[in-house]
Amino acid sequence: MLELAVLALLSESPMHGYELRKRLNTVLGTFHRFSYGSLYPCLRKLAAESYVTADDSTAAGRLGGRSRVVYTLTAEGKERLATLLGEGGPSSWEDEMFGVRFAFFGKTDAAVRLRILEGRRGRLEERREKVRSALTRTRERFDSYTLELQRHGLESVEREVRWLTELIETERAETGRTQPPPTAVSAGLPPDLPAAPQSIGPPGAQEEP
Structure with a gap:
């Protein structure tokens, strides 16, 4: 790190x-x-x-x-x-390392940024479900203050998941905008393929010789 x-x-x-x-x-x-x-x-x-x-x-x-x-x-x-x-593997998704990686996202390739964001969101979603499950199982054992602390932790995780989702959507949109328009070659067509003639008149009508 x-x-x-x-x-x-x-x-x-x-x-x-x-x-x-x-x-x-x-x-x-x-x-x-x-x-x-x-x-x-x-x-x-x-x-x-x-x-x-x-x-x-x-x-x-x-x-x-x-x-x-x-x-x-x-x-x-x-x-x-x-x-x-x-x-952009699992170590980049952990709490401390993610902060460092995010601080230098401006130097990171877009595909790697997206992989780290998605991995981090997945890790937090797992954590969120564990906290929810623990709250459900042990609610009766906690006093009101401990429950509030648990809820606060759950809200923090949910807030970061929403933040990451917004970042992921932005990254995907930016990646889509920076993709060059498809060419004939990239679409698998011959580069000198002429444009298809436009038909004139109602569908099915044939042009007179």
Whole structure:
């Protein structure tokens, strides 16, 4: 999750660690609060794998008289980012990972976005049914406050399912609008097939020679 976020942000511009941490907290703070303790091991790992370079010798890396390492995405890092963005399997549907993936949907292929949204909705629909079933079975065991808490959780899941349904419909509509009109070749017809003549007169009437 952190690897994807770091590579995606560095694809926009090189950054030093402090700036990168601020951007992570700004973009992903709603979903996850990152710390230096997790960020710098991740950056060292990415540098060791040649996905980023670390340079503290440039003027851009010196702020306030202190040398700061500037991290830049490499060509290998761009390929790695493309691979991560292309993944849309079950791990992308989970609570924490979905938030990170959604934050970078602008860099994600439309088909992958749709697959993640549909997978996330399916996962929440399963959760919704489990909560409903649990409420039905154990209603008598809960006091009024516990029941209200359970209902609140159920309403939150239902609200997100509705939100996801709207997003899915929008994605499908956008995909349909961006599809090019069918050509003769894509329709399986010869490209030089002439247009069918238009008949004149009532149906069944034959044209005089």
